[in-house]
Amino acid sequence: MADTARNAPIQESVSDLDEINARLEGRAPEEVLTWATQRFAPDVILTCSFQHDGVALAHMLTTIAPWVPIVFLNTGFHFPETLDYRDEIVSRFGLKLREVGPSMPRDEFAQRHGLDLYRRNPDLCCQINKVEPLRAALEGVKCWMNGRRRDQATTRGAIAIVERYEGGIHKVNPMAAWTAADTYRYMQEHSIPQHPLFEKGYASIGCAPCTRPILAGEDERAGRWSGTGKTECGIHTLLKPA
Numbered sequence: 606m607a608d609t610a611r612n613a614p615i616q617e618s619v620s621d622l623d624e625i626n627a628r629l630e631g632r633a634p635e636e637v638l639t640w641a642t643q644r645f646a647p648d649v650i651l652t653c654s655f656q657h658d659g660v661a662l663a664h665m666l667t668t669i670a671p672w673v674p675i676v677f678l679n680t681g682f683h684f685p686e687t688l689d690y691r692d693e694i695v696s697r698f699g700l701k702l703r704e705v706g707p708s709m710p711r712d713e714f715a716q717r718h719g720l721d722l723y724r725r726n727p728d729l730c731c732q733i734n735k736v737e738p739l740r741a742a743l744e745g746v747k748c749w750m751n752g753r754r755r756d757q758a759t760t761r762g763a764i765a766i767v768e769r770y771e772g773g774i775h776k777v778n779p780m781a782a783w784t785a786a787d788t789y790r791y792m793q794e795h796s797i798p799q800h801p802l803f804e805k806g807y808a809s810i811g812c813a814p815c816t817r818p819i820l821a822g823e824d825e826r827a828g829r830w831s832g833t834g835k836t837e838c839g840i841h842t843l844l845k846p847a
């Protein structure tokens with residue numbers, strides 16, 4: 606994309622969401638990031654769990670809008686490999702990382718709920734360790750960018766590029782129309798290292814107790830909360846559509 610396009614001020618209203626989505630559909634993620642960061646600056650964040658889509662977006666932001674905070678929800682249950690990968694990517698890209706975690710201290714969580722709460726009540730575990738920390742991190746935010754793709758799961762098949770929620774928050778999904786292959790190609794073209802568990806069959810990587818490698822033919826997110834019927838942690842259903 607030309608620098609002139611990247612630097613052009615955006616004065617438009619976001620009142621006509623349908624028109625904006627029609628215009629942004631089919632555009633490269635870099636163009637969507639440019640629109641969102643210019644339209645909502647400075648109240649913009651990117652959430653990144655250091656899976657490949659979020660990492661690719663964080664890499665794009667290093668040239669488009671390096672001031673955007675990269676928010677990492679540290680549940681305390683991540684794989685050590687994820688934390689090492691986070692550190693490597695943050696150092697390599699010089700990211701402005703904002704790590705957020707649960708307000709309940711880990712000792713209190715263990716005493717009140719047990720560290721195996723994920724087995725007995727994964728929804729409550731996610732609520733305490735992911736949803737509530739993100740709710741706090743969204744205070745004052747007007748634009749929440751993230752790396753969801755439509756091809757990740759049937760439940761994500763209809764996400765729009767821009768979604769509007771109560772409180773005036775706009776969730777922006779620059780990768781909505783990309784496939785896993787598109788992200789892989791971007792990583793290769795920019796010599797970005799992959800998450801070390803990816804090669805071991807982990808196509809979608811969340812907390813260690815709730816993630817397994819996928820089998821041939823399974824959906825990308827089939828290894829998340831496998832066998833429980835749970836498909837989302839709750840952070841993407843936390844906000845009510847406006």
Ligand code: SF4
Pocket residue numbers: 680682722723726727728730731732734735811812813814815838
């Ligand atoms: S993904 Fe599992 S371990 Fe992580 S917060 Fe949710 S239930 Fe707890």
